[in-house]
Amino acid sequence: MPELPEVESLRRLLIESARGRTIVCARISEARLRRSVSRDLPDTIAGRTILEIGRRAKYLLLGLSGKMTLLVHLGMSGSLTHRGRDFRDSDFHPAHDHLRFELDDGTALVYNDPRRFGLMKLVASAELAQTAELRELGPEPLENDFNADYLFENTRGRKAAIKNLLMDQKLVAGIGNIYACEILYAAKVRPGRAGARITRAEAERIAAFTKRILSRAIGSGGTTFRSYRDSRGQPGRFLSSLQVYGRDGEKCYACGSAIKLKVLGQRSSFYCPTCQR
DNA sequence: CTTATGGCCTGTCAGC
DNA sequence: TGCTGACAGGCCATAA
Numbered sequence: 001m002p003e004l005p006e007v008e009s010l011r012r013l014l015i016e017s018a019r020g021r022t023i024v025c026a027r028i029s030e031a032r033l034r035r036s037v038s039r040d041l042p043d044t045i046a047g048r049t050i051l052e053i054g055r056r057a058k059y060l061l062l063g064l065s066g067k068m069t070l071l072v073h074l075g076m077s078g079s080l081t082h083r084g085r086d087f088r089d090s091d092f093h094p095a096h097d098h099l100r101f102e103l104d105d106g107t108a109l110v111y112n113d114p115r116r117f118g119l120m121k122l123v124a125s126a127e128l129a130q131t132a133e134l135r136e137l138g139p140e141p142l143e144n145d146f147n148a149d150y151l152f153e154n155t156r157g158r159k160a161a162i163k164n165l166l167m168d169q170k171l172v173a174g175i176g177n178i179y180a181c182e183i184l185y186a187a188k189v190r191p192g193r194a195g196a197r198i199t200r201a202e203a204e205r206i207a208a209f210t211k212r213i214l215s216r217a218i219g220s221g222g223t224t225f226r227s228y229r230d231s232r233g234q235p236g237r238f239l240s241s242l243q244v245y246g247r248d249g250e251k252c253y254a255c256g257s258a259i260k261l262k263v264l265g266q267r268s269s270f271y272c273p274t275c276q277r
Numbered sequence: 278c279t280t281a282t283g284g285c286c287t288g289t290c291a292g293c
Numbered sequence: 294t295g296c297t298g299a300c301a302g303g304c305c306a307t308a309a
Binding site for chain 1: 302
């Protein structure tokens with residue numbers, strides 16, 4: 001589910017609602033996520049205050065008092081909701097509420113994840129950059145070190161499809177299947193094209209549209225294609241801005257051609273055979 | 278080093 | 294209606 005724009009939207013909401021709150025107690029009802037959540041996580045985080053809420057790639061970083069950081073990854077189907085008295089939980093099956101953090105104002109942060117592909121891990125803040133999950137990530141796509149030069153240089157000699165390279169977290173961090181398709185449509189490049197065959201001009205367009213599309217998606221609270229919900233339980237509003245993702249067989253908004261679906265590296269890719277070359 | 282593949286899980290939907 | 298198989302926004306381990 002969540003790619004960079006969804007996690008960033010979540011981060012912004014949690015800054016407003018949860019920053020400064022203290023975790024009174026934590027409970028795990030299902031520890032088996034992608035990796036098992038440490039059994040002593042509840043004892044370790046109880047009593048700590050949420051001081052900062054950051055993000056790296058698709059990881060949400062909850063900076064806690066006592067110099068610890070809680071790493072949260074939502075996998076495909078995870079959500080982190082901040083539940084108060086008026087929270088409507090009808091979209092969340094209680095059987096998949098795996099972790100629950102009670103806060104000092106009577107609200108709770110709840111991690112729900114039907115497929116359990118997510119991750120929840122506590123690390124010392126000083127070692128954050130060196131932790132296994134973050135250590136090898138590529139640049140943030142919205143930062144200046146991700147640009148046309150970087151993309152052009154780092155796709156030389158790469159045979160893999162450009163779409164798969166955009167989703168390679170070591171090359172650039174935070175882009176997943178939906179946004180990779182949308183970026184390449186905007187840049188007029190077919191998803192199956194080998195990285196090495198991307199021209200300088202195309203690298204310029206891909207880098208520019210990466211920034212534009214991700215920024216706009218953040219502005220719309222992310223994309224809910226199926227199940228993504230933000231910390232209030234609300235869907236993102238970027239779905240209606242999608243040009244190709246999930247639209248196979250439908251008409252390209254620009255030229256009217258039928259959008260095609262092709263599987264690349266086990267993932268569906270959507271593109272316009274006329275607009276993208 | 279790069280690339281391809283299967284696996285992790287459950288829910289949903291299309292087709293029979 | 295009920296079953297089966299395919300597929301889903303991510304990532305990792307393994308093998309070639």
